[in-house]
Amino acid sequence: MPAARFEFLSPRSLAETLEILSRYGDRARVLAGGTDLVPKLLRGTLRPEAVVSLRHVEELRGLTFDPDRGLSIGAAVRHAEVMEHPDVRAHYPALVHALSQLATVQVRNMGTIAGNLCNASPCADSAPILLAREARLEIGGPAGSRSLPLSEFFLGPGRTSLAAGELLTAIRVPPPAPRAAFAFRSISGRSRVDMSAASVAAMVRLEDGRIAGARIFLGAVGPTALRAPRAEEVLRGGVPDDALLAQAGEAAAAESKPISDVRATAAWRRRMVSVLARRALAEAAERARA
Amino acid sequence: MKKRLVSLRVNGAEHEIAVPPWRTLNDALREDLRLTGTKKGCGDGDCGACTVLLDGRSVVSCLTLAVDAEGCDIVTVEGLAPGRERLHPVQQSFIEKGAIQCGFCTPGMELSAVFLLGKNPSPSEPEIRAGLSGNLCRCTGYAKIVEAIRDAAARGTGGRS
Numbered sequence: 165m166p167a168a169r170f171e172f173l174s175p176r177s178l179a180e181t182l183e184i185l186s187r188y189g190d191r192a193r194v195l196a197g198g199t200d201l202v203p204k205l206l207r208g209t210l211r212p213e214a215v216v217s218l219r220h221v222e223e224l225r226g227l228t229f230d231p232d233r234g235l236s237i238g239a240a241v242r243h244a245e246v247m248e249h250p251d252v253r254a255h256y257p258a259l260v261h262a263l264s265q266l267a268t269v270q271v272r273n274m275g276t277i278a279g280n281l282c283n284a285s286p287c288a289d290s291a292p293i294l295l296a297r298e299a300r301l302e303i304g305g306p307a308g309s310r311s312l313p314l315s316e317f318f319l320g321p322g323r324t325s326l327a328a329g330e331l332l333t334a335i336r337v338p339p340p341a342p343r344a345a346f347a348f349r350s351i352s353g354r355s356r357v358d359m360s361a362a363s364v365a366a367m368v369r370l371e372d373g374r375i376a377g378a379r380i381f382l383g384a385v386g387p388t389a390l391r392a393p394r395a396e397e398v399l400r401g402g403v404p405d406d407a408l409l410a411q412a413g414e415a416a417a418a419e420s421k422p423i424s425d426v427r428a429t430a431a432w433r434r435r436m437v438s439v440l441a442r443r444a445l446a447e448a449a450e451r452a453r454a
Numbered sequence: 455m456k457k458r459l460v461s462l463r464v465n466g467a468e469h470e471i472a473v474p475p476w477r478t479l480n481d482a483l484r485e486d487l488r489l490t491g492t493k494k495g496c497g498d499g500d501c502g503a504c505t506v507l508l509d510g511r512s513v514v515s516c517l518t519l520a521v522d523a524e525g526c527d528i529v530t531v532e533g534l535a536p537g538r539e540r541l542h543p544v545q546q547s548f549i550e551k552g553a554i555q556c557g558f559c560t561p562g563m564e565l566s567a568v569f570l571l572g573k574n575p576s577p578s579e580p581e582i583r584a585g586l587s588g589n590l591c592r593c594t595g596y597a598k599i600v601e602a603i604r605d606a607a608a609r610g611t612g613g614r615s
Contacts, residue, residue, distance in 0.1 A: 172458065172475035172521045195522065202517040203498055205476060215475065217522050244511065248573075268588025269566060270502060273511040274518070 165208030173216045178223040178304065181216060182331060186306035188214050189328035195219075196240055197275035199267070200283045224333060229255065234339040239278035239332055243290075244269075246277060256337065257451070258346035258365065262293040265350050265360070278332045281317065284324050285359075287384035287427075291318070292365035293348045295381040295389055299337045305330035318388035343376075344369035345451030349440040350383070353428045360384045361428035362436040364416065366444040368404065370452045375399045380412070380441060385420035385433050392416040395441065404449035413442035460524050464489065465533025475521050480504045482520035483530060491531040491561050495590075502589035505562035506530050512569035514588070531561035534568065544568055544606045553602035555593035562589050567603045576607050 173192075175181040185192055191213040195201055204210040218224050224240035229251035237246060243263045246252055253260055266272060266280075266289040280290045281301070291314075299314045306329045314335075317324050326332065350363035363383035369376045378399040380392040395415035402408045422433035457472040462479075464487060471486045480497075483489045483506070495503030497516045504515040507529035534542035544567045547553070554560050563586065570577060570585035577585060582603050583596075591599065 167476045170475055172519065174522070174524075195519070198517050198519065198522070199499060202478075202519065206478070206497070215519075217519075219522055220525065242511070268500075268502070269569070269585060270505060270512050270514045270588040271499060273508075273569075274513050 168205045168208050168211040170205070170212055171214045173214055174220055175216065176220050176222075178221055178333065181218065181221055181224075182304050182306075182329075184214070184216055185331055186329040188216075192216050194282070194331060196279040197242060197271075199271050199275045200279060200285075226334070227252075231339055233336075235337040237277055237335040237337070239276060239334060241276060241278075243272040243275050243277065243280075247272065255340045256297075256346075258348045258448075259290075259293050259297070259337070262289050262348040262350070262363075262365070265289055265348070267359075277335055281314070281335070282324060282326065282332055284318055284320075284322050284388070286321050286387055286389070287360045287363070288389070289350060289360055289363060289383065291389040292363055292381035292383040293346065294335065294337065295391070296346055296365040296367045296379045297337050298379075299335055301332055302334040302336065303330050304333045309333070311336075315391075320387045341369070343371065343452055345448045345454075347444040347447035347451065349444040349447075351436050351440060353432075359427065362420075362422070362433045362440060364437060364440040364444045366441065366448045368399070368445060368448040368452050370404075370449065373403060375402050375404055375449075378412075378445070380416055380445075382416060382420050382437055382441075384427075385422040385437055387421075390420065392419045392441070394419055399445070404445065406446075409442045409445045409449070410438075412445055413438035413440075416441040458521055460521050462487070462520065462523060462528060463526070464528045465530060471520075473520050475519065477520045478516055479506070479508075479518040479520045479523045479528070480515035482523075483515060483528075486520075489530050489532050493558055493561060495558070495562075500590070501559075502562040502566065503559055505565045505589065507565055507569060510569075510572070512566050512588075529565070531564060534564060542568070543609050544571070544603070547602040547606040547609070548599070551598050551602035551605055553595065553598040555591075555595045559589060559591045559593075563591070563599055567606065570603070571607055575610070577603070579604070 193212040195217040218240040224238040226238040350360040352358040367379040378396045395412045417438035422430040424430045493503035495501035499517045
């Protein structure tokens with residue numbers, strides 16, 4: 165297919181961006197880093213009437229941390245900027261690790277978390293850890309702004325709850341909580357540069373050495389990132405030793421819904437979920453103890 | 455659809471070109487500005503042969519729209535050397551350490567090295583290798599490339615000269 169032909173718009177403010185998006189609705193596509201959108205435009209598999217770049221929208225470039233309010237990541241902030249931020253490195257090590265596993269140096273210098281989420285690939289590496297951290301999304305649009313838990317955002321592969329004319333403007337991640345810690349593990353069939361074939365994000369909260377709460381999200385093993393509630397239930401009240409974490413890993417594998425594709429077989433993915441879950445839980449428990 | 459007049463700042467010089475919005479920065483550099491040091495490899499963001507610096511960060515020019523690079527500072531391999539008589543330390547190290555075989559990946563490798571050393575002036579070997587995660591050498595000459603970057607770091611002149 166020949167490359168798409170489109171009008172290019174480069175608004176200078178959020179108000180102008182939202183005005184353009186409400187005018188074009190689903191005939192416009194938003195360009196953030198371009199690492200997902202541009203290949204589709206060049207191949208012609210996406211043929212929007214207009215492409216709207218966020219590069220010069222200053223209001224979307226904010227990256228701030230507050231101990232009470234947590235982290236706010238603007239829609240135009242690149243992966244590398246998030247990873248390099250001293251407060252993110254100090255308080256969100258599992259997020260930094262997840263982003264460091266994502267693609268290549270150049271792609272991390274271009275791509276944005278907002279773009280990674282809006283692309284809604286089942287294997288998006290930023291999704292499981294942000295779900296485990298109970299991130300919320302700030303969304304602007306023709307009917308005003310709204311806020312949505314990330315857990316309500318993904319509808320299926322490539323599908324989100326963003327309506328035509330709406331823009332994801334920021335991602336808000338709650339502040340660190342006492343005795344709770346997070347970890348992320350992923351694996352691909354080839355090198356770390358390839359997309360994840362399976363990934364697991366885990367949260368463990370300890371009270372008196374026992375697991376008072378856990379959250380587990382699985383990536384690339386379902387149409388969207390999946391929660392593993394039965395694995396979380398296995399952990400509740402237990403001491404995080406090898407046997408219990410292995411049992412939780414098996415439960416998570418049973419809850420995964422992988423398919424076989426060019427990257428890996430369903431059977432291998434399921435086995436990897438049990439391994440990755442066990443390791444992510446072990447690291448999260450270790451961090452929670454510290 | 456009409457072409458747009460775009461002003462690109464490449465290696466410190468302003469260039470005005472007329473391009474359609476779907477023209478990549480890679481094609482604009484190579485075809486419109488005749489700066490063919492930046493290579494075109496996979497065209498899909500995987501091989502890194504087309505790497506340039508955009509506002510100081512390494513990016514793949516094959517997935518960057520030329521119209522979206524307006525107002526940004528672009529550095530290509532042609533802009534690395536400080537003058538006709540002297541190469542950038544990273545280039546000098548690539549030559550001295552024999553880090554070049556067919557040469558196709560070299561411009562991208564050098565720009566990735568310059569970006570890495572700007573962020574981390576004395577990288578460990580694993581950090582150098584991670585810094586090259588987005589650049590493929592099909593001659594598989596990685597050992598000498600890593601050695602050259604270590605050498606450039608030892609000169610203490612890693613970033614832009």
